[in-house]
Amino acid sequence: MSWITQKLPDVLFIQEGPGIRKYEYEENGYPMINVRCVQDGYIDMSSARCASMELATTKWKHFQVDEGDILYTISGTIGRSAIVKEADLPLLMNTSVVRFKSLTPDLDPKFVYYYFKTDLFIDELLGHSTGTAIKNVGPSHLKKMDISYPSLEEQKRIVAILDQAFTHIDKARALTEQNLRNVRELFESYLQQVFSLIGDRYVEEALDDACELITCGVAATPKYVDESEGVPFLSAQNVKSGKVVLDKYRHISKDLHAKLTKKNMPKKGDILYSRVGAGFGEAAVVEHEFEFSVYVSLTLIQPIEAKLDSYYLKYLLNSPQIKSLARSSITSSGVPNLNVKSVRKFLITYPALQKQKSVVRSIELMESEIGNLESIYQNKLLELDTLKKSLLQKAFSGELTKNMGEAAA
Known part of the structure; x- marks a missing residue:
């Protein structure tokens, strides 16, 4: 099945938000998204500030975000993205974030969202970046890049497979992360117990x-x-x-x-x-x-x-x-x-030094066991991330079949 390759600006509207000065913020104004608000697959407005309502509805009206827009971070951590849902609105663009809007009915927004998460796309984008400590790219860099896509029917099939596979992977990741937190809490609980049961023969004094x-x-x-x-x-x-x-x-x-x-x-x-x-x-x-x-x-x-x-x-x-x-x-x-x-x-x-050393040996033994469990869960997280990247690579090289999607799930 043949794929079409086109420049991004030929099929997508690309826009970066305006810069904003301190006096242009307003406590109860128009919610203005920043680079920290765009997480991996969702929008978190807890760190957002509000722009002047007057500016947002006049001078900056064309920076208002619409449902279905793809938001993409282009400063600091490049490549975090999310598709805007109705519940996320209203939103106003800000600098360091770009939005993409399809200019053609032949391009599925969810397909574009997944395409932008591939290592191939992000590595090419980073090749255009400026800065050393904090990487930055802009709309001018994105406009130099291409996107390849099959028929709309095939795009939707690929999206459906990735949606199903990623749902299962994300559930497995959430469970693994919870297990990792539980292990760390177990060690903290153990420490609390150890230092609560030192015994009767101990010294109590200021650290100094x-x-x-x-x-x-x-x-x-x-x-x-x-x-x-x-x-x-x-x-x-x-x-x-x-x-x-x-x-x-x-x-x-x-x-x-x-x-x-x-x-x-x-x-x-x-x-x-x-x-x-x-x-x-x-x-x-x-x-x-x-x-x-x-x-x-x-x-x-x-x-x-x-x-x-x-x-x-x-x-x-x-x-x-x-x-x-x-x-x-x-x-x-x-x-x-x-x-x-x-x-x-x-x-x-x-307690006395000899008892202290005994306590330390017990803690170190427990810490070693905890470390082994943490390594297992950390490796599981890496495997899940690798699986995601592998599925994305196959999807956008035309190798993703229905059977592959079912196997990943």
Whole structure:
């Protein structure tokens, strides 16, 4: 069966929304979609703002979105898309999002929606992108691109197969994601139980009394230098899931590092505790033998070795009890900011060192089992994503048969 290849603007109306200035927003105005509103297959207006009703109904009237339009993100995460439903309206376009509207009855909007999700289309589009940290494309780039499509009858057959297959895949994905959440909640529940049943013979005191040092990193953004002449400079993004992650960080000069660490040199066995941003309240033990400095988004904690085992303290800080305490100690209504003074006052309980080490061994065993389960579910998610991509590739190379669709489902 032959497919037709045409330039996108020959069969699709392509439009990007207008830029908007702060004074053009209106609290109860016309809902204006932004790039975060367009999710994978649906529209979420929870982060949207409203444009001036006057502008939306006069100067920007032609940017009003219609049912059946395809919205597509062209900044940041390129390629998230959704078909507009009646329940989503009214909506006004905004910059960083384009809409597509079919100019011919020979092109099914759902077929176009799936076509735009293929790796082939997205990879070609990214080839036109500008920017390094944040990728951007525009209508001018999209207008250079082609779309290939069969007869309308064949388009609808392909869409029906993909709809059925993707419904089953999405259900499997939702179940797998829930299982993954359940596993993580199981570990948190285990931590809560462990630290609730320490026993009668324990010490209860402020964290500051059990530590040699509790301090945050340098507040001012330093001048960064090349890796070859600098020292690693870690921040909150280097503490994830209870580990110090060394896959992304900047460097500062050796002289500045020496100045910053003159009285509080970080060392192996210390705790790095995130204190700023959405991931605040996450602790990890330094397990590497190397010199580094820390940014203000991290708290450096050095436990008194005769009192506290570093790993016991890490798990205690990551337990639901202390996480709750950290949330109640936040000092900012904007970006979360866990004040070091509050951290020093955290009331902690701990048994003798030998008991602490026994507790740590039990937690690590449980953590290993949890990690195995997480790997299984993560691999399942990857397999489901790969299956989706495979089906899309077959669909738009003319290889998707009815039997293939039924097998995928």
